[in-house]
Amino acid sequence: MLRIHAVGGYNEVGKNMTCIEVDDEAIILDMGLYMDRFVAVQEKNIEMDYETLLGEDAIPNDAVIENLKKKIKAIIVTHAHLDHIGAIRWMGKKYRCPVVATPYTAEVIKRHAKGIENLISINVNSSYKISKNIEVEFINVTHSVPQSAILNIRTKYGSIVYALDYKNDNHPTLGRKTNIKKLKKLDDVLLLIADSTNADEERKTFSEYIAKEMLHDIIMGMELGDHGLFITTFSSHIARLKSILHISKLLGRKPVFIGRSLHDYIAAAENLKLVNFSKEVEIIKNAGRAEKRLRTMNKNKNDYVFIVTGSMGEKNAVLTKIVNEDLALKISPFDFIIFSCEVIPTPVIQANRKILEQKLHRKKARIFKDIHVSGHASREDLRDLIKILQPHHILPAHGDLSKTASLAALAGEMGYELGKNVHILQNGQSIKLA
Numbered sequence: 001m002l003r004i005h006a007v008g009g010y011n012e013v014g015k016n017m018t019c020i021e022v023d024d025e026a027i028i029l030d031m032g033l034y035m036d037r038f039v040a041v042q043e044k045n046i047e048m049d050y051e052t053l054l055g056e057d058a059i060p061n062d063a064v065i066e067n068l069k070k071k072i073k074a075i076i077v078t079h080a081h082l083d084h085i086g087a088i089r090w091m092g093k094k095y096r097c098p099v100v101a102t103p104y105t106a107e108v109i110k111r112h113a114k115g116i117e118n119l120i121s122i123n124v125n126s127s128y129k130i131s132k133n134i135e136v137e138f139i140n141v142t143h144s145v146p147q148s149a150i151l152n153i154r155t156k157y158g159s160i161v162y163a164l165d166y167k168n169d170n171h172p173t174l175g176r177k178t179n180i181k182k183l184k185k186l187d188d189v190l191l192l193i194a195d196s197t198n199a200d201e202e203r204k205t206f207s208e209y210i211a212k213e214m215l216h217d218i219i220m221g222m223e224l225g226d227h228g229l230f231i232t233t234f235s236s237h238i239a240r241l242k243s244i245l246h247i248s249k250l251l252g253r254k255p256v257f258i259g260r261s262l263h264d265y266i267a268a269a270e271n272l273k274l275v276n277f278s279k280e281v282e283i284i285k286n287a288g289r290a291e292k293r294l295r296t297m298n299k300n301k302n303d304y305v306f307i308v309t310g311s312m313g314e315k316n317a318v319l320t321k322i323v324n325e326d327l328a329l330k331i332s333p334f335d336f337i338i339f340s341c342e343v344i345p346t347p348v349i350q351a352n353r354k355i356l357e358q359k360l361h362r363k364k365a366r367i368f369k370d371i372h373v374s375g376h377a378s379r380e381d382l383r384d385l386i387k388i389l390q391p392h393h394i395l396p397a398h399g400d401l402s403k404t405a406s407l408a409a410l411a412g413e414m415g416y417e418l419g420k421n422v423h424i425l426q427n428g429q430s431i432k433l434a
């Protein structure tokens with residue numbers, strides 16, 4: 001018997017969590033936060049415990065697998081983004097089993113979910129035997145955080161390929177290309193659980209190399225003069241940070257990272273020797289405690305590139321504090337503010353970002369938005385993946401109905417049939433495939 005339980009991430013972009021039940025065993029794939037609701041809870045400044053987060057819809061509601069608790073053999077996670085690992089801190093211990101992840105992901109979990117003891121680290125492009133009947137292979141993919149993986153779960157009923165958050169980047173600026181060779185070798189794929197976030201984007205997702213060139217074009221090709229240069233991006237996007245450092249050097253300014261989450265993700269990457277930023281760059285973890293340093297920098301802004309947290313307008317992040325004049329570092333008219341990111345399309349985050357932009361406009365900053373390429377596969381990448389794997393069934397995930405329906409429509413174009421071998425599930429629903 002093989003059953004798939006959609007726990008979270010099937011009604012929204014976030015709180016990803018799926019359970020695969022194979023006879024008398026089961027595994028959980030991902031355990032993420034719904035960032036939009038999580039940010040809302042953070043802003044309330046209330047105690048964050050399991051009940052509160054569940055009540056606020058910030059973590060997956062695992063009621064659908066409540067009776068399977070004893071069967072769960074492992075929690076397996078794909079990559080280090082909080083919408084995939086962030087709920088482990090509050091839910092991980094409910095399941096008395098190991099958490100299995102690639103080394104960078106494990107390193108981030110260690111910092112985020114302190115107290116998770118049974119953490120197993122598996123290199124990309126290698127396998128881990130969970131039990132006699134279930135084996136999982138971590139296939140290297142390009143995304144927007146190091147060591148992301150597509151999971152190939154081998155069972156006696158066939159393989160289940162869990163392909164969320166990946167793209168096929170032919171020119172990655174950090175790490176290896178997506179292991180297409182391996183994907184081409186997979187046969188007998190019973191089910192593909194696929195990323196529908198960008199399934200309605202009719203194109204191929206561009207390489208990270210393009211984002212680097214876009215940044216280069218703005219920073220080196222515009223009249224920056226003596227003005228301040230502030231750049232913000234996702235703190236976990238180590239490849240993007242590496243490009244920003246490279247361009248800062250070309251510009252002849254000193255890059256400075258400011259903010260706790262930037263510090264933490266960089267420290268995790270340095271621990272694994274993926275990068276060595278702190279050797280050449282100043283990293284200020286706590287801006288509030290670096291007033292003197294920031295005051296000096298503020299006097300000589302044209303010597304620096306300030307890489308700051310707060311790309312989503314988070315209330316406690318550095319960019320918001322700078323705009324609110326809570327720090328010694330200030331924004332002056334005509335300073336460059338580059339948003340090297342997209343806005344996560346959820347209501348609280350969109351509202352926070354809008355407020356931040358309005359404040360920046362009032363300060364007469366020059367704003368550059370969406371200097372970014374996505375880490376998610378678009379419609380034509382997804383078509384390639386389906387063609388390569390030729391799965392018997394497809395289950396769209398990582399999005400609300402508008403997104404999952406787009407992927408279902410693509411599958412329909414390729415000969416699949418909704419309800420027969422393409423399945424749209426809502427959170428809390430299950431399907432039996434064997």
Ligand SMILES: [Zn+2]
Binds near residue numbers: 079081143165375
């Ligand atoms: Zn991701």
